[in-house]
Amino acid sequence: MTQTAVHPDDHADVHEGGSAARERRGPSPRKLWRNVPIYVVLIVVAIFVVLPLVWVLMTSFKTDADALMHPASLIPHPFTMQAYRSLASSGQEPIYRWFLNSLAAGAIQTVLILVVASMAAYALARLDFAGKNAVFGMLVVTLMVPGVVFLVPDYVIVEKLGWLNSLWAITIPGASGAFGVFFLRQFMIGLPMEIEEAARIDGAGSFRIFLNIILPLSRPALATLAVLSFLSNWNDFLWPVYVLLTPTRLTLQPGLSVLQGAYSTHFGIVMAGAVIAAVPVLILYGLAQRHIIDGIATGALKG
């Protein structure tokens, strides 16, 4: 496969017949008609995907009694923001504080990954040095180790460093993964050699080449990695459940678990919590959908 790491323009592929000219005008009515059964199947699947999300959103605007109503109805009656107000005023479950914590953790870890991984990727993709293959091999080997192996010892290390119950615990260890390095390395290998060569002949050092040439050229890959890193930090669950201990320090994912315990019968409130945790990533997804999907496909198949 060629290095089309992040190409915004090549999404759907053409396997159905037809000349290029006809494709540009869009499919013929006959071809559309032939595909009706496929549309029906896909739309049914889409309803299965979307309906639960809509149902949860609607439930978050219901009163407790309405959420437990039989038979359940999709439309809230009456429509109320009560669940969100209850959450805002809760001292034990400060969800808006969790929201800020999640935002901060996601931002810090993303910046850290971008800096550290882009430097390492540049070295592995564009520089030659003794031991390079050994380093690369070591990174590949550790990818095979399941995450749970690191759980207990990472906890012990974080505790020794005094990072338990702090932002450090949920930002620094998670930035040590090799995914970002592989992802950026793959992109940087595909960059043309000539510009870098010319700069080197002009006397530019590696650091200037990295800063002024490689980084700007890598912008699309960096943007994709930023989005993917933020998503994975925002959604991380197991680790923060165990390293964050007090109510004000939690992030949204472990917070939701607390919320479930505290309001197990108040479905409106729990669903409002889920909506608060879901909306930012769904917005991010809506904005960067193609970057996320292409990034995951290339990261998985070539990383």
Next chain:
Amino acid sequence: MTEATLAGGSARRTVVAGRPRRRHANNRAGWLFLTPFLVLFAGFVITPALMGLWISLHRWNPVLPRKPFIGLDNYKELFTPGSLTFGDFWQSMGATGLFTVLSVPFLVVIPLILAVLLNRRLPGIGVLRAIFFAPYVLGAAVIALMWRYLLDPQNGAVNGLLAMLGVTTQIPWTVDSPWVWITLVAVTVWWTSGFNMVIYLAGLKGIDKELYDAAAVDGASSMHTFFAVTLPGLRPVMAFVTTMTILNSANMFGQSYLLTVGHPGTSTRTVVMYIANYGLSGGQMGAASAMSYVLFAFLAIISIINYRLQTRESRP
């Protein structure tokens, strides 16, 4: 790749495989650029991987003043019927294995069907692809809580809808066997199918278009084309998806932790959930580390067997 490059210090052109390439040995710069990442990598990947082994050789409880070295006792205990951890550990391994066996076929096949259906240029296809992938961007906690509500036996929307269709019994989706397994598998399929689908779509792009043209010229039906062209062309991607899905299912945590809470009893408690609880909440870090290495060994063996099978199949 590095021949004749480390010998000379200055920039020079070498021709590798017919392509001009500049190679410039630059040891200091290379390691300097790697240093920040390597510090993190050494601190939170290499050290813990080795430290985990060390911990597993001790009776390691953070609240006790002494952490005596006990050799392989933690491991022996895991293989001694009737020991403190034997029953619970192997029950959780069994639950994990069952979940993996039940979920992987659906997670391999359903995304493949979706990808093949989506792999055509028609209006609206891009939107449908985006919709199918959307649940994957949500976190485990969001997924588990929303389905816990939707599948709630008394008040959930799913049983409500079923009641309208004439199903009068309340199905115990989140509390009783075998329904809990259907729930865990179905929710996982709903959540992560989009991810595998996207990988299949990328794989489908790699299949030579001329093969499809040839099949069309031969008058092959779309079913026949699928089995003669698409499936063989996707073989390596499918092997990759299968391996990755097995590993992901074997590491399942959030769904059991929040959706079924291990119920009924501890029957849906996965091994990752057990290790985390026993090691971190229970403070039995030595035993928990030993368990994580046993799990690692299991997964390594399964990956090797799986790889062997898949590569053998691909030879005609």
